[in-house]
Structure formats: C-alpha cells, structure tokens
Amino acid sequence: MSYIVFENVNKYFGTNHVLQDINLEVEKGQLVTLLGPSGCGKSTLLRCLAGLELVSSGKVYLDGKDITDDSARNRGIGMVFQQYSLFPNLSVFQNVAYGLKQKKMPKAQIEKKVKQILALVGLEEKINQYPSQLSGGQQQRVALARAIVTEPKVLLLDEPLSAIDALLRRNLQIEIRRIQKELNITTIFVTHDQDEAMVLSDMIHLFNEGFIEQSGTVTELYARPRTKFAATFIGNYTILPAADFSRACGETLTCQDVAIRPEIVRLSYTPNLDQDRFHLQGVITNSIFHGNIIRYNILCGDISINADVVYESGMPYINGETVFLAIKKEEIIEL
Amino acid sequence: MKKKTNIKLYFLALLPFLIVVFLYEILPLLMMILSSFRSEVDKSILFTLDNYITAFTRLAYQRAIINSLKVTGISAFFGIVIGFIGAQAFHNSTGKIKNVFLTILNMVSNFAGVPLAFAYMIILGNSGVIIQFAKTYGLTALANFDLYTSTGLNLMYIYFQIPLATLLLVPAFYGIRQEWKEANLLLNGNGFTFWTKVGIPVLLPSIFGTLSVLFANALAAYATAYALLMNNYSLLAINITGMFTGDMTTRPHLGAALSVVMMLLMLAAILINNFINRQTSKWRWR
Amino acid sequence: MKPKIWSTLIIIIIIIYLLTPLVATATYSMFQKWTDIVPEGFTLKHYGDLLSNQAFMRSLGRTILVCIIPILITVTITLLALFVVTVYFPKLEKYVQILCMIPYTIQGVILSVSILSLYSGSRSFLGIRQVMLFGAYCIIILPYIYQGIRNSMHSINMPMLIEAAEMLGSSKLEAFIRIIVPNIISGITVSSLLAVGIIFGDYVIIRNITGSSFQNVQIFLFLAMKRSSTEASAVFVIIMLTTFLITALVLYVQSRDNRQKTESKGR
Ligand SMILES: Nc1ncnc2c1ncn2[C@@H]1O[C@H](COP(=O)(O)OP(=O)(O)OP(=O)(O)O)[C@@H](O)[C@H]1O
Numbered sequence A: 001m002s003y004i005v006f007e008n009v010n011k012y013f014g015t016n017h018v019l020q021d022i023n024l025e026v027e028k029g030q031l032v033t034l035l036g037p038s039g040c041g042k043s044t045l046l047r048c049l050a051g052l053e054l055v056s057s058g059k060v061y062l063d064g065k066d067i068t069d070d071s072a073r074n075r076g077i078g079m080v081f082q083q084y085s086l087f088p089n090l091s092v093f094q095n096v097a098y099g100l101k102q103k104k105m106p107k108a109q110i111e112k113k114v115k116q117i118l119a120l121v122g123l124e125e126k127i128n129q130y131p132s133q134l135s136g137g138q139q140q141r142v143a144l145a146r147a148i149v150t151e152p153k154v155l156l157l158d159e160p161l162s163a164i165d166a167l168l169r170r171n172l173q174i175e176i177r178r179i180q181k182e183l184n185i186t187t188i189f190v191t192h193d194q195d196e197a198m199v200l201s202d203m204i205h206l207f208n209e210g211f212i213e214q215s216g217t218v219t220e221l222y223a224r225p226r227t228k229f230a231a232t233f234i235g236n237y238t239i240l241p242a243a244d245f246s247r248a249c250g251e252t253l254t255c256q257d258v259a260i261r262p263e264i265v266r267l268s269y270t271p272n273l274d275q276d277r278f279h280l281q282g283v284i285t286n287s288i289f290h291g292n293i294i295r296y297n298i299l300c301g302d303i304s305i306n307a308d309v310v311y312e313s314g315m316p317y318i319n320g321e322t323v324f325l326a327i328k329k330e331e332i333i334e335l
Numbered sequence B: 001m002k003k004k005t006n007i008k009l010y011f012l013a014l015l016p017f018l019i020v021v022f023l024y025e026i027l028p029l030l031m032m033i034l035s036s037f038r039s040e041v042d043k044s045i046l047f048t049l050d051n052y053i054t055a056f057t058r059l060a061y062q063r064a065i066i067n068s069l070k071v072t073g074i075s076a077f078f079g080i081v082i083g084f085i086g087a088q089a090f091h092n093s094t095g096k097i098k099n100v101f102l103t104i105l106n107m108v109s110n111f112a113g114v115p116l117a118f119a120y121m122i123i124l125g126n127s128g129v130i131i132q133f134a135k136t137y138g139l140t141a142l143a144n145f146d147l148y149t150s151t152g153l154n155l156m157y158i159y160f161q162i163p164l165a166t167l168l169l170v171p172a173f174y175g176i177r178q179e180w181k182e183a184n185l186l187l188n189g190n191g192f193t194f195w196t197k198v199g200i201p202v203l204l205p206s207i208f209g210t211l212s213v214l215f216a217n218a219l220a221a222y223a224t225a226y227a228l229l230m231n232n233y234s235l236l237a238i239n240i241t242g243m244f245t246g247d248m249t250t251r252p253h254l255g256a257a258l259s260v261v262m263m264l265l266m267l268a269a270i271l272i273n274n275f276i277n278r279q280t281s282k283w284r285w286r
Numbered sequence C: 001m002k003p004k005i006w007s008t009l010i011i012i013i014i015i016i017y018l019l020t021p022l023v024a025t026a027t028y029s030m031f032q033k034w035t036d037i038v039p040e041g042f043t044l045k046h047y048g049d050l051l052s053n054q055a056f057m058r059s060l061g062r063t064i065l066v067c068i069i070p071i072l073i074t075v076t077i078t079l080l081a082l083f084v085v086t087v088y089f090p091k092l093e094k095y096v097q098i099l100c101m102i103p104y105t106i107q108g109v110i111l112s113v114s115i116l117s118l119y120s121g122s123r124s125f126l127g128i129r130q131v132m133l134f135g136a137y138c139i140i141i142l143p144y145i146y147q148g149i150r151n152s153m154h155s156i157n158m159p160m161l162i163e164a165a166e167m168l169g170s171s172k173l174e175a176f177i178r179i180i181v182p183n184i185i186s187g188i189t190v191s192s193l194l195a196v197g198i199i200f201g202d203y204v205i206i207r208n209i210t211g212s213s214f215q216n217v218q219i220f221l222f223l224a225m226k227r228s229s230t231e232a233s234a235v236f237v238i239i240m241l242t243t244f245l246i247t248a249l250v251l252y253v254q255s256r257d258n259r260q261k262t263e264s265k266g267r
C-alpha cells in the first residue's frame, strides 16, 4: 500500500459535487503537485487529507492507517496556507514553537529545534520579530518552518507562493524542493501554475472540475497529454479539430482533435517533402520574441498554428511572408 | 456519531447568549407589543386597537408625540448644520488643533442627561451665572431668558447633538478628493458650485446616516428632559415612563402602545436611511 | 490661507461653545460665591464633604459594580456566540447580527419599562430588581460590544488562524483562547470602555427598574441637584472627570492600535 491513499473519495458542498470519486496514491518521500484551474477542488482534497473537511464518502489512509474520521489535530500533518497564517500576537520563535509546546516537548529541546529549523529556512536573525515585521516571503518561510518543525508525516502546501512576486517565487520554489529532499518529507503541493508544478514535482496530478484528468511525471504530462484539457493546461499546444487540420494538410485523420506543440513545427521557404511529416502552407501573421525563441503565428487557410523557432542568426520571417510548414507525424498528439 | 455530539456542544456555547437575549430583549419586546393590544379597562379583552386610538386622538398624547418630533427635528437640524460646518472646518485645517478638536468632541460626546441639564441650570437657570451677569449689566433680553421651557430644552438637545454629528461627519469628508476640487477649478467652477454640484451629493449618504442617528438619539433621550422639566412637559419618553412607574395609577397597556409608536418612529428613521443608501449606492464607490 | 483661518476660527468657536457649560460648572464647584464676573472665595470644601459622604461613596461603588458585571457577561456571551457562529454556523451570522442590533432601536426607556412590566410581578430570581437591571444593561450595551468584537474578528482571518492552530495540535477552543482572543483584545477593550461610558451615564434604566433604592452616581446627582447646587456641582465634576478618563482610555487604546497597524503596513 502506498503511503497516502485516497479511496473513492467524494465530497459535496450542498449539491455541489466538488470531489468525484477520487482515487489517488502518494509514495513516501515524494513531492507531488495537484495542478488545476481555480475552483476545481484542489484545496478541498488537501483539506480532506488534513482533516479540516470531512469527506462525504470514501476512505483516506495514511501510513497504512485509516484516518478518515480522525480530527485534524491528531493526524500528524503539517500545512502551509495560501494566505499568511502566522499568529500575529506571537513572535517568530513562539509561532514555530507552538506545535512543539503542544507536544509537551522540554523547553531546552524546543529552543534547539526552533533555531535549527529557522536556520534551515534562513531566518535565524528574525527569531524575535513579529509577523507584521516580516515580508510576505519571510512570513511564508516561517510558516513552512512552523509546519515542518514537528516532523509531520506529510507536509501540505496550498498555493503557498501565490501572493509572492515572480522572482522571489522562483527562489522559494527551489528552496522548498531543497528542504523537502533534505528532510525526505512526503509533500503535497497545490498550485494552478504549470511552471511551478514542473520545477517542483516528482509527480503531477492534473485536476479538472473535481476529478483527476491525468497523473504522471513532469515529462509524461508534458509530452503526452491524454485529453484536450490536459493539452490546453500544460505546454503551449495548438489544439485543432482534426477535420480542419486534415483539410489544411490534405491527409485524413481518424481522431477528434489534434494537439501540436509549437517546437515541432519546422518552417522553410521551400517545401520539404518527407513522407513522415504533414505539410502545410501558410502566411505569417504575428511573431513574438520569447528570449532566444521566436513564436510565429501562421495562418494556413482557416486554421492558425503556432511555431517556435530558435533564433540563430540572419533575418527572421516577417509578417505577410508565405512559408511552408512540416510537422513530424509521430509528434502530433491525437486526442 | 462523534460529530453529532460535537455539534450539540457548540450549541451549548451559543446558549448563554440566546438565553440572555431571549429573556431581556425578545421576550420583553414581544410582551410589550402584545400588551399594547390589550384593553386598559377590561382585562378580558386581548385584542383591541383602543390604546392606539387613544394615543393618536387624545390631546395629551398627541402633544407628546408632536413635542417629541419637534425637539427631535429641531435638534437634529441644528446638529447636522453645525456638525457639517465643524467637520468641514476640521477637514480644511491642519496641525495640532485638529487633534485638540477631535479629543474635545470625543470627550463631550458623552456629556448628556442629568449632568448636562445641571450644567445648563448653573449657567442659564433662574440664578445661573450668565443670567446673573445679564442682570448686573442690564441685558434684559438675556436676563429674562427662561431655561425651563421648550426653548431651553431645544438648546440642550442641540448641545448634545453637535459633537455626535461632527464626529460622524468627519470621516465622510475623507471621501472628498482633492483632485475633484482641482477638476472643478479647471472647469471654471467656484467653491459654491463645487459644494452644490459635487461635495454635498457625495456626502449625502453620510448626512442621512448621521441624521438617522441624531433622530434616534434625541427621540430616546429621557434624562436630559426629565432633569430639567420633570413631568411638566409632555414628551414620548417621559409619558411612557410615567405610565409604568408614575405616582398616579399606572397605565401599562397605553404605555405599551406609545412605546410601539416610538419604536416605529425609530425604525422609520433607520429604514429611510437604508433606502437612501441603496438609492445612492449606484454611484458611490467603495 | 484664507479658508484655513476661517476653519480655525470656526473650530475655536465650537470648542468654546462646547466647553462653556463644563468649565462654568467646574468653576462654580470650587468657589463660595459667583455673582459677578469673577467668582469669590476659592474652596475645595464641597469635594471634601462629598468624599466623606457615605451615601455618595456607596453610589460610586454601586456604579462600578453595575458597570463591571454586565460588561463581563455580555463580552463573554458575545465572544462565545460569535466564535461558534463564525466557525461552525456561518449561516446564522446574520441572525446574531439582527439580535445584537435590535437594542439600538429600543433604547433605554422602552427596554427598561418592558423588562420592568414583564418581571416585576415574578417571585423567582427573575423578579429581583438587581437581576433585571443587569439584564437590561447587558442588552443595552450589546450593539456596541457586538460591533467591537465582530470588527476585530473580521480584521484577522479567524477561521484560518484556528485551522492553522488545529494543524499544530490545538483544539478549536484552545486555539480561540490562545490565538484569537489575544488578537482581538484591544477591540474588546475599546468596546468595553464604550460600554462603561454608557452604563456610567445611564439614568433612565436604573431609575425605572430599581427606583431610588439602588442609587448610582447619576441618580445621586439628580437628588443632590434638588438639595444643594454646590454639592451637586462637585458630584458633576467627579462624574465628568470619570467620563473623560474613560474616553481618554478609549482614544489611547485606539491610537496605539492604529499605530501598530500603520507600522506593519509600512513594511
Ligand atoms: N466551505 C465551502 N462551502 C461551500 N462550497 C465550497 C467550500 N469550499 C469550497 N467550496 C467550493 O468547492 C469548489 C472547489 O473549491 P476549492 O477551494 O477546492 O478550489 P481550488 O481548486 O482550491 O481553487 P483555487 O485555486 O481558487 O484555490 C469551488 O466551487 C468552491 O466554491
């Protein structure tokens, strides 16, 4: 049995069926992310594991034990919330020590552990400050310290970085990953940001409207989205009805939709006649620089396709030019 | 199973609140309303409108209602005008005087009731300090001033409305933005056009909110008037009290009817205020 | 420049207008005679007499008692109710709000006579005058206590802080006492002080319910007024000083609170 198991978990808020028959397993020591758009039920699943919500039906196991009916305080789970949740009336030290005091740990030991963990998150010098004297990023690091100092079985992070600006965010992502590996702590991270999920995770569970759309490693999800939803949410796929695409390239496809990653589209002024590629012709309508990559938007009849080209040297294509597109058949994803 | 018992426990925590509110708010109020429909003469009649008819037709009670509305209206009007001027002056001034003013307003806003009546008697009573001066220096108009009349009552009510009105209006002026005044000047407006076209309309909800508080405040005031005029002046609050605790025979059912009338007036003030707030919320920003 | 001078002038006029009755009465209390412009014969005798007057000291003690007990009761029951409602039954919140705001429309006169006529005939403990008085005071201060507590609860994210404490091993009630109460204590203090001001200034409720058998300082002043205006003026000064002290405390706690808030925002 895996370390964490959700078994046929359902959750209703009134008539709103927020979690629909969720089956999900997490291995010990892994960091998995729950990725999905706002309102799809990620937080709710996390809160069901934490014991802050009770499941409507189904079972939750942790470390081989049925914890479905245990109260939040007895589950041994640590959590960092989306908003700043430090206790405003307590100093950084008192905040971090709160859980240890609750466990009736001797004073000297508490002090030692708190200092250790604050060193781990790089905030030793803030030990006597109050939350209102810290920046948002610092507050979330203290919240992380507070959650892991008690050595919980599982660490839950519910969009802990969503209120923090982009640059700092990237640093904290790397830091969280480092700490997680160092302590080898089983972690579930909730986010709606695909980049964040890719930086952090061993495993991603993609959520959609209360069920898991697809689970897999970062590369699996990126390279092989199984549904239209997955393709829209991850990567920068161009998704087209297969019928439209067939018309444009003159070959028949049996599936419903096709998803084309922009980096597999080759552009040239002359037609390329490889048999293992689809061939189209179109007019450049837009080009945008993303660092050293140019993303072209090409209108091929009535469909529009994106292509990423690494900028090397010479003149890039300009708007209005006619170009030929070649797309490897095996790289196209049929949905 | 476990969850159910918990829910009960939580209700237990709500219970003290519910008990106190039920015993001393809901039940008295309910009994008061029911009692207002019972007959003052025939104990067996449980529903009659006699008390209300008496309240509105007997001259004595009509006068109480009218007097109450009069002193309430007059004091609210002067209170809001002076409060507006005061709040505007506060808004336009800078430095230490603002703090001094605010502190004094806060202090004085608790100055009402018996102490207020007493202080007015000391300065404006029959042998009051100011009256004595006036007599010594031959200011007959002032020397003949009689505090123990409705004029004196109005004067005291206005006094306790002013600090309240000013304090309630001061925050509203923070809503008037400097840019609007500048825009008004750029559009060739002057101070008068600014206040009539922009300033007062923007402040209107606050003004009505304040008026409703002033109204309730004056209508319910008892001690100020009683300390000055005892039972010699007819006011709703004084008549009601008299009907329950008076030396003469008490008339609780009629008193209940007058109480209901007073509560309805109070409620009307609040509802009118809510209505105006809803009307103006369309263009108010948050 | 011009409007500023006007404003200052207006403020000064209003201040003079507001302070005249107070200053005049206070001056009156410290002199033997005041018939000309300058009062004559400075004396503190009125205060000496008053402070050695047993009846006055008793009424002062009683006033303090009738302030403290209802405030303790109301703060406790409102805290408990708001805790349960916000955490477990958020749907009930608006009903609690209505219950808490009704007293504002009833006010002292109606509340006191309705409680009096309901319980004065009762032979149980409900018929005891002091119990009725405490009940009435609890209700009359309810809107202020409720608003103070609710506003400060809304300024922190109470459900989340409680959940955070639960995740660290606390029970909900423990979290409430250790985390929430310390964070809203200044809101509770301010509204309690406002409530002290209201009860301290009450005349009608205590008069209607207990008559003059159970005097507070306001009733004492009322009766003193009929006896001797010099004695009453000393009572007046003591009442006003106490009221100002309460207001000063409110302003102090509020400004300290605001300072803390702006400091933390400035970061
Ligand atoms: N306590 C609640 N009562 C009623 N409905 C709720 C409650 N909590 C969540 N919901 C509903 O459940 C659905 C899922 O909410 P949830 O908070 O799990 O979404 P989420 O995926 O975490 O979204 P976000 O990324 O915005 O945090 C939403 O439709 C929400 O309205």
Ligand SMILES: [Mg+2]
Pocket: A042, A043, A044, A158, A159
């Ligand atoms: Mg969420």
